[in-house]
Every structure is written in structure tokens, then in C-alpha cells.
Amino acid sequence: MADAIVMQNVVKRFGKTTALDGTDLNVLIGEVHGFLGPNGAGKSTAIRVLLGLLRHDSGEVRVLDGDPWNDTVTLHRRLAYVPGDVQLWPNLTGGEIIDVLGRLRGGFDAARKSELCERFALDPHKKSRTYSKGNRQKVALISALVSNVELFLFDEPTSGLDPLMEAEFQEVVRELTAKGRTVLLSSHILAQVESLADRISIIRDGKTVEAGSLDDLRHMSRTSITVPTEQPLDRLATLPGVHGLTSHNGHSQFDVDRISLDSVIRELSTFGVLSLEAKPPTLEQLLLRHYSDQISAETRQVVLGDS
Numbered sequence: 001m002a003d004a005i006v007m008q009n010v011v012k013r014f015g016k017t018t019a020l021d022g023t024d025l026n027v028l029i030g031e032v033h034g035f036l037g038p039n040g041a042g043k044s045t046a047i048r049v050l051l052g053l054l055r056h057d058s059g060e061v062r063v064l065d066g067d068p069w070n071d072t073v074t075l076h077r078r079l080a081y082v083p084g085d086v087q088l089w090p091n092l093t094g095g096e097i098i099d100v101l102g103r104l105r106g107g108f109d110a111a112r113k114s115e116l117c118e119r120f121a122l123d124p125h126k127k128s129r130t131y132s133k134g135n136r137q138k139v140a141l142i143s144a145l146v147s148n149v150e151l152f153l154f155d156e157p158t159s160g161l162d163p164l165m166e167a168e169f170q171e172v173v174r175e176l177t178a179k180g181r182t183v184l185l186s187s188h189i190l191a192q193v194e195s196l197a198d199r200i201s202i203i204r205d206g207k208t209v210e211a212g213s214l215d216d217l218r219h220m221s222r223t224s225i226t227v228p229t230e231q232p233l234d235r236l237a238t239l240p241g242v243h244g245l246t247s248h249n250g251h252s253q254f255d256v257d258r259i260s261l262d263s264v265i266r267e268l269s270t271f272g273v274l275s276l277e278a279k280p281p282t283l284e285q286l287l288l289r290h291y292s293d294q295i296s297a298e299t300r301q302v303v304l305g306d307s
Contacts, residue, residue: 003062004029004151004182005050010059012045012206019045020056021206027184029150032177034197035186036287042206043186047155050184051081064151077106080144084156086136088128094139095124101143108146116142119168133160145172152176155186170196190287202287222255224279225264230272239264 005027012020020042027033037043048054050063052072061068066075088097095117102108117124122138131139137160144152158166166189173183173196187193193200194214201211210217222243227233233252237245241260246253256264268276 002029003027004064005033005184006060006062007046007050008060010046010049010061011057012049012054013057019206020049022059022208023203023206024208024211025201026211027182028199029182030177030180031198032173032183032185032196034193034200035184035203036190036193036200037203041203043203044155045206046203047081047153047184047186050153051079052076076104078149079151079153080105080147080149081153082137082140082144082155082157084137084159086133086140088131088136088139090127090129092128093125094122094128094131094135097128097139098124098143098146102146105147105149109148113142113146116145116172119172120165134162134165137161138165141169145176150181152181152183154183156188157185158187158189158192166192222257223261224253224255226251226253226277226279227268228252228274229268230274233268233271236264236267236271239267 003026005025007023007025010020010023010025011018023042023046025033025035025046035043035046045054049056049061050068052068052075055069063075064078068075088094092100095113098113099108102113113124116122120138120142122135122142128136128139137158141157158169161169170192173185176183183196185193185196197214199211199213200217202209228251230250233245233247233254236242236252236254239260240263241257242264243255243257244253
């Protein structure tokens with residue numbers, strides 16, 4: 001598959017602050033690509049570079065085989081962007097704003113607009129100044145989705161939406177990719193990314209620290225095992241790759257490294273296994289592995305008042 005987005009060793013500095021420090025990102029045409037990291041990791045800066053709103057200092061950036069800085073006007077007719085914090089013209093109705101933004105991309109499907117307003121329960125006849133945050137977000141989403149573009153850049157797109165509307169958004173994204181459209185999705189809702197993304201990239205301090213499908217990344221993490229057995233599993237804790245073994249009333253729980261999974265399962269069979277439940281690591285667990293030291297430091301600062 002060809003690349004819709006290519007970022008290779010991209011650097012972007014703001015004075016003495018380095019926002020992107022060799023960022024790599026490859027998004028394939030027709031996929032949903034999750035772009036993950038905490039606040040300040042560089043996600044929004046990277047997206048602004050992709051949109052041609054910021055010029056990177058070094059490295060390579062290609063969007064739909066064009067240069068986002070030099071080919072901005074052409075590319076913006078082929079892509080749509082939804083930020084997590086939307087500002088609208090207060091005296092225009094939601095429907096008027098959708099029309100304006102749709103025309104900026106070269107036109108839109110009016111029937112599609114009506115369909116999406118109904119699906120997202122948006123009244124397009126109200127002035128935008130009367131909208132809640134969630135309704136403003138719906139206007140931005142519908143404005144993007146009415147256009148026949150190739151690439152969608154979503155940066156916290158469901159901010160302010162209720163769970164029902166989040167589910168509707170996920171369904172729309174699946175419809176887009178079924179038609180061959182490409183989606184870059186930056187979101188703090190990990191279940192949403194886990195459900196939608198074909199591949200993900202994890203960014204930390206402006207650097208891409210991992211990239212691949214969830215299955216690709218899970219091989220570097222641990223599987224959680226829950227197992228009732230006829231005999232106590234005490235000695236299992238001494239096996240390489242076994243972590244956090246706890247037992248109660250014949251039921252044991254522990255984590256095992258992927259590389260040790262086969263040998264541990266074989267050893268388990270000697271204890272009289274009654275049943276077994278194995279869960280691969282979640283996306284949240286994969287992220288925590290990269291950010292556990294940062295989270296610990298932030299927690300320590302809150303508790304102890306570190307400066």
C-alpha cells in the first residue's frame with residue numbers, strides 16, 4: 001500500500017524548546033492510524049506541520065504525495081481536519097458554517113449533510129453561539145465528513161460528545177475506510193483507538209517510540225493469566241518471565257512475558273488446570289509502559305510538592 005502521510009526524522013523547534021525531535025510517522029492509504037501520546041508529546045505540533053500551518057526545521061514531510069508547506073491550497077481540498085477545541089462564527093447557524101467550510105473544499109453533498117445532521121442529532125438552524133461544546137464539535141465533524149476528501153486528520157474529534165455520539169462517530173469512520181479513505185486519529189479515548197485503528201504510533205517527547213499494529217506491539221508486553229488449579233502454583237513464581245503471582249482459594253493470577261508464554265503454559269499443565277483465561281495487554285497498558293516513569297514523577301510532584 002502507498003503512503004498517505006510520511007514523516008521522517010522531523011524536527012520542529014520553538015526557540016530553545018524542541019517540540020518534534022526526530023518524529024517518524026507513516027500512514028498508509030485506506031487505514032485508520034492511531035496517533036498517541038500525552039499532552040505535550042508533540043502530537044498537535046505534528047498535525048499542524050502536516051496541515052502546512054507550521055514549517056518543520058528539518059526532515060521529510062509528505063502528505064498525499066505533496067509538500068504540505070508549498071502545496072497547502074491544493075492539499076486542503078483533498079483533506080479535512082477536526083480539532084478538539086472548535087471555535088465557530090457566532091452569528092452563523094450550524095448549517096451555514098457547514099456550507100461555508102464545505103465550499104472551501106470545492107463543494108459538498110447536501111444529502112450527506114442532512115444525513116449526518118440527523119445521525120449526530122444536530123439542529124443546523126440554530127446560531128452557533130447557542131451551541132454547547134458538544135454541538136460545536138458536531139458542526140466541525142459534519143463539516144469534515146460532508147466533503148469528498150481522501151484524508152481525514154482528527155485531533156481529539158469527539159471531545160465533548162456523549163457516548164452515543166462517540167459510537168456514531170466510530171461507525172462513520174468505519175464507513176470511510178470501507179470506501180478507501182484514510183484517517184489519522186489522535187485521541188485520549190484509548191478504547192476508541194483500540195476499536196478503530198489498524199496501526200498506531202506512540203510519541204513521547206517529540207520522538208516516535210513505537211509503531212505498528214496492536215498485535216505487533218503486544219508481542220513486547222505481557223499477557224495476564226487467570227487460572228484455577230488443583231495444586232498451589234507457588235513455585236511458578238520462580239520461572240523466568242512470570243510476574244506478580246497472587247493466589248486465593250485455588251485461583252491464581254499473574255502476568256507472563258510473551259517470550260516465556262509457551263514454557264509457562266506447559267508448566268501450568270502439571271498443576272491440574274481447571275480452566276484458563278488469558279488476556280493480551282490493552283492499549284492502555286502499552287501506553288503506561290512508556291509513560292509510567294512520567295506518571296510517577298507527576299504524581300510525586302502533586303503529593304510532595306516537588307518543584
